[in-house]
Amino acid sequence: MRVAPQRGVASCDALPLPDSLPAPLLGDAPALREARRRLALVAPAETTVLLLGETGSGKGAAAAWLHARSARAAGPFVHVDCAALAPGVVESELFGHERGAFTGALAPRRGRFELAQSGVLFLDEVGELDLPLQAKLLRALEDRRFERVGGQRTLALDARVVAATHRDLAAAVREGRFRRDLYFRLCVFAIALPPLRARLDDLPALVAALLPGLARRVGIAPPAARADFLAALAAHAWPGNVRELANVLERALLLSEGGPLDAAAACAALADAACHPVEPTDVASASPDAAWGRPPVPAGPVGGPARYAGAHALAPAGAPPAVLRAPGADETPERIATVLRATGGNVSRAARRLGVARSTLRWQIERHGLHDLVPRD
Numbered sequence: 001m002r003v004a005p006q007r008g009v010a011s012c013d014a015l016p017l018p019d020s021l022p023a024p025l026l027g028d029a030p031a032l033r034e035a036r037r038r039l040a041l042v043a044p045a046e047t048t049v050l051l052l053g054e055t056g057s058g059k060g061a062a063a064a065w066l067h068a069r070s071a072r073a074a075g076p077f078v079h080v081d082c083a084a085l086a087p088g089v090v091e092s093e094l095f096g097h098e099r100g101a102f103t104g105a106l107a108p109r110r111g112r113f114e115l116a117q118s119g120v121l122f123l124d125e126v127g128e129l130d131l132p133l134q135a136k137l138l139r140a141l142e143d144r145r146f147e148r149v150g151g152q153r154t155l156a157l158d159a160r161v162v163a164a165t166h167r168d169l170a171a172a173v174r175e176g177r178f179r180r181d182l183y184f185r186l187c188v189f190a191i192a193l194p195p196l197r198a199r200l201d202d203l204p205a206l207v208a209a210l211l212p213g214l215a216r217r218v219g220i221a222p223p224a225a226r227a228d229f230l231a232a233l234a235a236h237a238w239p240g241n242v243r244e245l246a247n248v249l250e251r252a253l254l255l256s257e258g259g260p261l262d263a264a265a266a267c268a269a270l271a272d273a274a275c276h277p278v279e280p281t282d283v284a285s286a287s288p289d290a291a292w293g294r295p296p297v298p299a300g301p302v303g304g305p306a307r308y309a310g311a312h313a314l315a316p317a318g319a320p321p322a323v324l325r326a327p328g329a330d331e332t333p334e335r336i337a338t339v340l341r342a343t344g345g346n347v348s349r350a351a352r353r354l355g356v357a358r359s360t361l362r363w364q365i366e367r368h369g370l371h372d373l374v375p376r377d
Helices: 030-042 059-068 087-095 131-143 169-174 180-186 200-218 227-234 241-255 263-274 333-342 347-354 358-368
Strands: 049-052 077-081 120-124 145-147 154-156 160-165 189-192
Touching: 030 059, 030 189, 049 059, 059 077, 059 120, 059 160, 087 131, 131 145, 131 180, 169 180, 200 227, 200 241, 227 241, 227 263, 227 333, 241 263, 333 347, 333 358, 347 358
Parallel strands: 049 160, 049 189, 077 120, 120 160
Antiparallel strands: 145 154
């Protein structure tokens, strides 16, 4: 049964109240408000949506919210993690298979496309699919029809498609790793979710939303988060975004053993994560357009001239030429000083918390005259 899209679109005044939003979408940062505005606009429609953002930034929560606010809310929400599917069974997982289609296919099996009928099919990390499967996905999306592996009967696709990726798909198109026609088929309406380090003012709201559920999981009453606890969290780079924040909060609850959530609890919880630093990567840092919810158009006859400028286009005058300017590279002197004090002047640890290269932080220390905060060698 095909669900008719609702007429009309949501206005800015019709945006959902904060208590109706999942935790990753809470906050007042301009980029996040724009993402919520676009989510509210497209939710009632049948439009294909492409969610852009770093790992842990809330793409899955946004997709589930779209489903709950759509005309297909009564139908299933089928989440397909394209990166987690074994290469040999991806096609069978997506489209299903008939008995005898391959060794071990002892009975017919419905795939995710069939399971999502009358609902929403969420293709998470769609950029991880290989080129042959991209071609089959394109055909299913364009024709709204598909066949099971080993089958001859054509089945109708009656599901809204929401896709997500942490990769710069436009760059993948230019490099021949992602089909141009599939890119344009998926990128009908793009929504960019900002990384947590770009909206640190939202930390209090996120902590308040996450703590009660995490405290129940740990088995304690939710403690209050002190101001120095939040300040210590704000000094971290958050490469894992809201997902990492939830993990750090759960560790803090366990390590504090029922005590207050203060700066010491935050530092203890963050110390575990700091043992394995991860460089933050996101579509916004790779693409200036994507940072504002406008996906970059790949170069070529179909897309026209490329608008992708690369990370060097974000470099301010006077910046060291070898440094790629990612979000968070231009911190205020006050925040740099706070992080340097918290790390005892250790430049390497401070750079990891700020999410910048060590050479970049050295340049910032020189620029802002913060030498006194760094012990002499």
